[in-house]
Amino acid sequence: MKITFEIIEHVADLARLNLTESEKQKLTSEMANIIGYVDKLNQLDTTNVPPTSHVKPISNIFREDVVKESFDREKILSNAPSRDNGCFKVPKVVE
Amino acid sequence: MEYEIVIGLEVHAELSTKSKIYCSCTTEFGGEENTHCCPICTGMPGVLPVLNKKVVEYAVRAGLATNCTIADYSKQDRKNYFYPDLPKAYQISQYDFPLCKNGYIDIETDGKTKRVGITRIHIEEDAGKLMHDEWDTGTLVDYNRCGVPLIEIVGEPDLRSAEEARAYMEKLRSILQFIGVSDCKMQEGSLRADVNLSVRPVGQKELGTRTEMKNLNSFRSIVRAVEAEAQRQIREIESGGTVVQETRRWDDERGLSVSMRSKEEAHDYRYFPEPDLVPIVLDKEWVEGIRASLPELPDARKKRYVREFGLPEYDAEILTSSKVLSDFFDDAVKQSSNAKAVSNWIMGDLMRILKEKGMEVENIPFPAGYLARLVGLIEKGTISGTIAKKVFEKMFLSGKGPETIVKEEGLEVVSDEGALTAVVRKVLDNNPQSVADYRKGKEKALGFLVGQAMRETKGKADPQLINKLLKEAMDKA
């Protein structure tokens, strides 16, 4: 995959990062290096290697459907930078 | 030009588990804002989600009931987007390995059966609720619903009209209710649909450009949104424009859809495997155990009603469109010898009165046995059909048993000859013209006289007996 200046802008936008022009330039080449490095893996023959979606060789970790007491609202809201009427308050978002 | 509408629905159903999908907070509806929350469902750093096993079981139930293949290997993924209804800035969902795939359900419209494909069913977490105050500068967030388990049922673009979309949605609701995995209360948002819609000239093979309308939460709004959006797209094309692929918000009050041109439109969710959750590997035996535990589904029940009780297809379809209604019917039939009469009462008077009062079948104020007993009272000849309608009405309003109402209001059929002979005499005296007509051979006149006698007794007379007495009196003289 070729990393272009436009891709960096797009990814930065999706991640809500405000980058300067020089930062975007720098990241374009850095990201290209990283992706290029990972691309090396493609040279390996993986015909008989099953795809990995999790690093740990375990599956089926479940909990039973049992309700436990929720947290006190004060505690839940205690880290909120802003709150109002028992709610988290965030900058206005309009659809 | 004639156009064909192509619709695919993505239906979200909240599962009726007791606890949330990744934490032990309650899924109960309502409650003070942010009181059904913990660090996991509010997305605090460093917490570890653990999957609720019941969620997997319910999703598999839904998959089996809709003829899906159940995946022996499945995993969960992060779907990344910034919107404050999700505190983590991602939703845990399933991307390339959903739990269920390649299913279908059958729907009926205009007496025809149509098979509608189901692409996949996957599990995911619901989002919180945002409240926008017009006067304020901020948006308030309540995370009580955040982390409530959902299944998303992705349908194939097989639907061709608003009626089909409605029938599909109704059938899905009915199936999910029958298998007990969701209460499907649309007004509480526990069942909602995203509508993907495009139009194309009749005969054209390629699909047109589609738009998506999100979160429609009533049958009525789905039907209206489909009709309005199809018309909008056709107008756009006819006037030389093109349909833009986009998400539109359906405004039910104004009856139109509005473009939501936001940056998130890129739909670049950058899915990646959820590192905090391990794969789900399902044991064949476990899945077969669930299959064996599935109850009778709406289609099977409908067939049984037609076969066993001789009900018309249409009536059987309506009765099985809701689990509550169907159970009510079954319950009444168990206590009655006349299933057809029970069905007629439900299809007629019960549906009418519910509609008049704007009530749901869940709120029928008397037990099914009362309806069975009311039918019994008519069969035994204790009350007439006309009186039964009155008793039914009173039963609905008071919740009292039919025998009690009949007794309290003195509504038993009068079949005492002595009492009725006096009524017959009076009717004959008051209607000499009809008597003369009858004697000239006009059978119709007899019907009129019977009607008069019934009115005289406020519907309580035994009509057979009245008939006999009138005839005897007129034939004699």
Ligand SMILES: [Zn+2]
């Ligand atoms: Zn929680």
